[in-house]
Amino acid sequence: MNALGNELLVILPEMVLVAAGLVALVWAQFLKERAAGPVAGLAAAGAALALLSLLLVPDGTGPVLFGAVKADGFSLFVRAVLYAGALVVVLGGAGYVRKFQVPVGEFYCLLLLAIAGGGFMAQAANLLTFYVGLELLSLASYAMAGLRLDDPDSNEAALKYFFNGAVSSAVLLFGLSWLFGLTGTLSLAELGPALAASGAHPALLVMAVTLVIGGLGFKMAAVPFHLWVPDVYQGAPTPVTAFLSVGSKGAALAALLRLFYEGMGPLADRWTVYFAILAAVTMTWGNVSALLQRNIKRMMGYSSIAQAGYLLVGLAAGSDHGVWAAVFYLLAYTFTNLGAFTVIMAVRSAGGGLDLDSFSGLARRSPFLAGALLVFFLSLIGFPFTAGFFGKLNLIGAAVNSGLVWLAVLTAINSVISVGYYYGVVRNMYLREPGADLPAVSLEGSARLATAVALVMTLAVGILPQFVSWAQAASLLP
């Protein structure tokens, strides 16, 4: 029993998240109209507690709980990023939830359950754990996208997300079944050797890999599996959009890294080419499409597609360098993107619209928010002294080390393209007069805290070298 207790410690953070989520759901039914504040506090406490309880997880534990999960540096790093991200979403979204009467218990419960699912994907040592984690994340996300019950756009988003997601889950599961059929094992550790030993026809492996990439590419919003992104990002309540842009993407990236680099590492030369092409197409398509958008959430949707492309560069490199560069970029991207969404939510909650003109003269209306958004955009572009700069630098370095010079050059070119649309918003904020009908934007305490945390992290990750060595410790190699 004691050994089992130690094993259960590995999933303690997820237990905390699920418990907090369920209590939030029930408590909100008692509090009814007064639920918004206290339940948001409970959810924030749950996410913070989950983050802290990661310290109790015994590091370097091999597959435990009947081979289901595994606590290595990689899972700890990704889970820390995901749970910190959830905390920022809860803090930054509390004002929006109250203002637009998003069902309180449902929102926080689903958010915590979804992020727990993401955590399970990051620590999966087994294809089944990995799929169940994905479903927990997905099902909660579909429902969250439709939480603004009176808003047709939100309903549309939920339905589109659900139908697309159900199909892609099926595709992924089919791919996993091919892997199981080829090897006869569900364990990630045994997958690579079994594949190498099976001597299966290469075409069969191509089939399995293609299906798996298709299913997870959907979650990561990689082109050509991105068609749901603009509509869902636009229609979903903004805190949910913020969560989707980092939570789903981060969990899917972790799953891809585990499945391909850890599970099929010996066969890297067979699958890196897919990710190189996927990364190139995704970042270019995302950035070029973002140039054409007039709605900030659609623009951020395409921007997040482009960011998914950058993240995939790490997989395309297919090296240890690529893996830590990708998770480091995930750390940088999570705080940066959540910061940007917190500012967008603050502008929206103050009564502003979502088109780019709503940001006119934001520098006059709220200098702090405008300055923060400027820093976040600089980081998304990859400007020096921000998190995004080191993130991109490492990814480009990993690509060059693996001989993918063309991909490295394309990544740099794409960063330049992305300046185009981010600058459009910055110009509106600083160079345009605020329209007479645009309200002053005040920031409530929790959103101010979320913005400050995101801002500090964006700058700290870009300046302090500790984060790089922390990411390097998150390597997948034993």
Added chain:
Amino acid sequence: MLGPWVDLLVFLIAGLTFPVLNVVLSSLLRRDYPYPEKVMPYESGEDPVGDARVRFRVSYYVFAMLFVVFDVETVFLYPWAVVLRELGLFALIEIIVFIGLLLVGLYYAYKKKVLRWV
């Protein structure tokens, strides 16, 4: 070349052939005698009245959803009961957690008044 995968191919071909063959054969063998009652859509023996594209009570769907949850619970409880003696206390705690999670869902449904037939 494909070795054991031939089985899969055979299964695939058989799976496609069987339904197609059935439909074709039965259309060749049967009499073609449509009359109004026969071509009418089948609705559990009821006369179909009016357009099918009407609003219907959504309550059914909630009941169906709750039913699925507890159906799965039952299915899960049977194998659990069989191996309970071997697994001991841990399995008991596990199942209590599992049922507890479902009870939260039931409580939520009750609070949302979806169990009330209106």
